[in-house]
Amino acid sequence: MSRSDVESELGLNVGPPPGWRRLRLHIAYCGTPWRGWQSQTIGGGIQDELNAAVLKATRVQTMVHGSGRTDAGVHALEQVAHMDVPESLNLRPEAWMKALNACLPLTIRVVEVAYCEPSFHARFSACGKVYRYRIWRNPWLSPFEADRVWPVHGPLDMDSLQTCLSSLVGTHNFACLSANRGDMPETLRRTMPEKTTRTIHRAEMRLEGGILELEFEGDGFLYKMVRLMVGSLMQVARGRATADWFQDLLTNPKAVQSNQMAPAGGLYLVRVLY
Template sequence: MAPGFKRLRLTVAYCGTPWRGWQSQTGGGGVQNELNTAIRRAVGVQALVQGSGRTDAGVHALGQVAHCDVPETVRMSAEAWCNALNACLPLSIRITEATVAEPTFHCRFDAIGKVYRYRIWRPRLLSPFEADRAWHIHGPLDIEALRAGLQHLVGTHNFVRLSANRGDLPETQRRALPEKTTRTIHRAELRDLGDVLELEFEGDGFLYKMVRMIVGTLMHISRGRANPDWLTDLLENPHGLQSNQTAPSCGLYLVSVKYPENAST
């Protein structure tokens, strides 16, 4: 961080429906674009907001974490920062918390885990208030198979077949680097809320499209369209084909990002 600056830590909630994902896009459309613009409009300084990680187009966030460096001469309280930025942001993006962080804090590199939630709407008729907020699946589901699959995910596994290639290296090379595709799932739970099923995952990190491919695979099995042994093979045999089931982005929410100070919360 340059002399004369302080590091601002932001917690951001957003509805992902109108946005092209978290990451700044040429020509705009990313949540990051909107935050950069809001800071410039609010306090008249150019700042580059960095996030704890990307979310895809259509994915929502309840607790994305970001940081940026602003001049020390901009003296505003946490409440004033929230109010000023929210006044300059679209209503689908809100700053829920703003604090001055330690100069060494990095929202991405300091993160030790994340929590994701996936929502599934079960009734025959999709509520208009759930459009683009949940995956609509009506019909029989094997809930016991779903719970068993979730428990099978807990632990450390190579998720190469339950993730997608972002395109930064050839797939053959990605397959040859298990240290890049191995993650630990600490918790995988199902909540039956009547009309809505919520699948929640807490882990030390998640690969590109990993949660969506896990959910798509679990739903395929729970609907009786694949044998539960398929999940076992996906987790234990890194050499086969990737899962061909990916849940839509509309049901996915980044709930929170874990840091050492809140590791137990």
């Protein structure tokens, strides 16, 4: 097992080995053509493309570690990652950015590079994230927004939407508004609130130019949690479910899990908080 594998398995940040330095990367990407952030056995993960770009640019094999996974089709305005590189590669941050972008597909861009403390870890040093979901409200969908918004037509009950949105702020057990990754039976996951409890610090909406944006800031987000929150909120706003149903998802750990998942294309990782 490699050093990177050990770090992933144990959840430890062992820092760069002797003779290596740690780089912090800020990355933007359009998720439409990719199978999500995480490296895939068959390729197609954004992490795969970044690892390949480092190898092509420097002939050094290393592992780019992200702050967390994004699903297939989900976009990022600012994903954060780190990687360890030999000190012998004495490149300025600007040179790193230019070299990596020259080797990356145009749908993935490194927008900032900096040398950082050896103790920095893109995932374990993070204290929160901000996600934004974009909902298209105009009568016709712009072809330039395809796979980047969720078109939702018809009237919306904005008061009920605001009430349910506001109720998300605080610390809740999100077992009913998240999905099971498949690493344990759902019956077991429901008995472990320490794994499914998160704190939402901010949940806001704004409507501008025919696009409804829902933005969430929290200390962490579970698997498919934002998409299930948005899909469930839209069920209430469209009059297909009640506000009481939504509240039950937040307060009743025995409630039936929501299956109202918003499409991936409208979701954006806005920034990672440290």
